[in-house]
Amino acid sequence: MSVTVELPVSAEAAFRYLCDPRNRPEWQSSLRSVEVPADEEPHVGQTWCDNTSVGVRPHMETTELVPFRVWTERGRWRGFSATLTLHFTDVTGGCRVRADAVVEGRGAWAVPALVAGLLASPAIAADLRKAGRILAGREGGAGGRRDGG
DSSP states (O other): OEEEEEESSOHHHHHHHHTOGGGHHHHOTTEEEEEOOTTOOOOTTOEEEEEETTSOOOEEEEEEEETTTEEEEEEEETTEEEEEEEEEEEETTEEEEEEEEEEEEOGGGHHHHHHHHHHHHHHHHHHHHHHHHHHHHSGGGOOOOTTOO
């Protein structure tokens, strides 16, 4: 599954905001909160736990981080695993973000994973557009954490 959106901010601003798990509840519709140390900067190997609105609590890990270009996370919960890669490209007036996602399930989780994968594309696109609106509304579209950092 792949989806591409254009955001009205630079690839650097979008990357800094989207790859920081602390920002995710602000723009990702399915999240209530994340459990990650408040002062931990994004890095390969960073782990955290998502607390979703439906009670699922996947364990997440950043598996790839190329500043302002590519970021990948992998999440696991019970028989599910999901990988999301965001590719960032500057374009006139902002940036293009391509999201590539794979949702897999083992055993009894195979069919629910297939359904989740089919539903993921529109949700990811909507969440990325929301992130773009948030960033555009900030002074200079600079992005960053909600605490201003």
